[in-house]
Amino acid sequence: MQIKLNNQNCCSEKPVIQLTAGEKLCKNHFNEYFENKVFKTIRQFDLLGKEENLGVALSGGKDSLTVLTILNKLSKQNPKIKLTAIAIDEGIAGYRDKTLVTAQKFCDENRIQLNIFSYKEEFGFTLDEMLKILNVKPCSICGVFRRYLLNKKSRELKLTKLATGHNLDDECQSILMNQMKNNIGASARLGPKVGVANDAKFSQRIKPLYLCMEKEVTTYAFINGLLDNFNECPNVVHSFRAQVRDMLNDMELKFPGTKYGIVNSFLETLPILKEKFRGEMVQACSKCGEPSANDVCSACSYLEKLRKSDSIKI
């Protein structure tokens, strides 16, 4: 498909989006543009091999439903790419229970196996309970346990890779957050493909929506019937990420292309970062054996504090 590089419409059909470069695309041309962009990202960053037992981290939100929809199309064209979905139930009342219903419905309709793992069953506490016991930032503790479970369960399910719905906006926010917190080592673990293949401890993660802006993902989700009622995690509004997100959106409005600029320039420096921080961390946690930067991993540290504080309250 030839896309015109100006403010003209792609064809006589009504446009549904105006891209950053100015072109206005109708529903069919946008679907083609968006899916091709994802397939191109997969090729450009070598995200998939010829044969995969691929997991997709599914929250039931628009990003993960979009990535699952496109990878499901790919899997149907190529039976050697086998697909399964993983959802984590953190135990956030009024939020995750709703998105999991959407996730289950989507997987049932598309005949995709969905594996749900919960904090309550795996750790003994829901996130809501954890936050009542410990005075910690919700997104920090939640992220630790979610990454832990996704990694562990991907390995147990013998997945070759785990795809997530992270988009250009998510990556852009992470890059800036790491800069602002002087935590550049964490940026070495960003990028469209994280971790190495066939590692005994780490499941490799891929981000097929890496170059897709959030507005593009939402447009795709809307025109393909994947957009459910708006549902925001009650904890996210307090986060540092939310403030960085708002700042980036203000900049994008004033200077279109800002987010592409940040991510593209980051990709130029990523190989240097990976080289600099290569070999750092990765030892086995002395308690659970999972990968850790320290003797005891963050998940086990939190669990110890939770159990101590919980028994004191009892």
Place this chain on the structure above:
Amino acid sequence: MKKIKIAVFIDRENKNISAELDVDSPVSDLLKKLKINSVTVIVSRNNELILEDEKLNDRDEIKILSVISGG
């Protein structure tokens, strides 16, 4: 100047409001009036997406849908 009245649903706030604009005002004017950054939303009318330069009509029913990830 003649005015038009628009019914607006803002999904992020789960809120229905009414907005008054000049005749022939485009979607971008509505977003400015509501102080909503156009980067953060998509806009639909009769379940079809419309762009910022699309002119609004009297008694249009508009949905402003957030593109922000839920967390």
